[in-house]
Amino acid sequence: xxxxATIFLFPSVSHVLRAESLLKAKxxxxxxxxxxxxxxxxxxxxxxxxxxxxxMAAAALREGGLPVLGIHEI
Amino acid sequence: xxxxxxxxxxxxxxxxxxxxxxxxxEDEIVVIVDNDTSRHNVxxxxxxxxxxxxxxxxxxxxxxxIRKSAPAAQAPQPQVDxxxxxxxxxxxxxxxxxxxxxELGAVLIRSFLHTLNEIHPLxxxxxxxxxxxxxxxxxxxxxxxxxxxQRQGVQMLACGTCLGYFGLKEKLAVGxxxxxxxxxxxxxxxxxxVTL
Numbered sequence: 001x002x003x004x005a006t007i008f009l010f011p012s013v014s015h016v017l018r019a020e021s022l023l024k025a026k027x028x029x030x031x032x033x034x035x036x037x038x039x040x041x042x043x044x045x046x047x048x049x050x051x052x053x054x055x056m057a058a059a060a061l062r063e064g065g066l067p068v069l070g071i072h073e074i
Numbered sequence: 075x076x077x078x079x080x081x082x083x084x085x086x087x088x089x090x091x092x093x094x095x096x097x098x099x100e101d102e103i104v105v106i107v108d109n110d111t112s113r114h115n116v117x118x119x120x121x122x123x124x125x126x127x128x129x130x131x132x133x134x135x136x137x138x139x140i141r142k143s144a145p146a147a148q149a150p151q152p153q154v155d156x157x158x159x160x161x162x163x164x165x166x167x168x169x170x171x172x173x174x175x176x177e178l179g180a181v182l183i184r185s186f187l188h189t190l191n192e193i194h195p196l197x198x199x200x201x202x203x204x205x206x207x208x209x210x211x212x213x214x215x216x217x218x219x220x221x222x223x224q225r226q227g228v229q230m231l232a233c234g235t236c237l238g239y240f241g242l243k244e245k246l247a248v249g250x251x252x253x254x255x256x257x258x259x260x261x262x263x264x265x266x267x268v269t270l
């Protein structure tokens with residue numbers, strides 16, 4: 001299956017919220033969603049961005065000093 | 075000659091109450107309303123009661139011609155005879171999920187409403203009341219998910235009293251304004267209600 005989105009995993013809900021604000025401020029469209037079952041069975045949330053924006057998002061998060069636990073294509 | 079109920083200038087839910095009363099006495103009535111909310115609510119009540127409704131717009135108001143469609147049609151009663159046969163209803167009573175930490179609750183409701191789009195069965199009806207109505211207005215973080223659910227056929231009812239209380243009536247962005255009659259009938263006629 002062709003992937004259309006990339007998800008970013010973070011250590012905690014607070015990190016997800018901070019990452020969301022950061023990406024929105026940088027103009028990167030993202031959506032807070034539950035971590036997909038295919039990635040983890042944890043009861044967590046993550047950020048989904050369009051596949052084409054993944055590079056930009058990763059760079060912005062790195063710049064903002066936000067720890068990313070994992071990046072998955074879904 | 076059919077009975078005429080002039081509900082112009084009356085606030086919700088008065089038009090619905092008057093129309094319901096008139097339907098108990100007559101098989102055919104005309105209800106005159108002067109705003110969209112009343113028109114929707116009276117029409118919905120009549121249709122749910124098995125009546126046919128034709129709407130006619132005149133200069134002095136909207137005339138709703140309501141007729142009981144079959145001779146066997148009874149006076150409008152909530153259908154509570156076989157509740158297990160009724161629809162799956164999700165009632166959202168707040169703009170958060172759970173009553174502990176508010177910030178976490180706001181994250182959880184976003185996560186929950188996103189997930190509803192991905193699992194089955196879909197609810198048939200979603201009811202939003204109290205601070206839950208903040209989720210169906212402009213600027214809501216879950217608008218996209220709710221609009222997707224609506225496109226899939228989920229009916230969304232927002233408590234009009236609540237929208238009014240928060241000054242959000244003009245900002246409704248998904249679903250329709252509803253009243254306590256419809257909300258109560260929907261809850262009591264449901265096969266299953268999941269309340270958040």
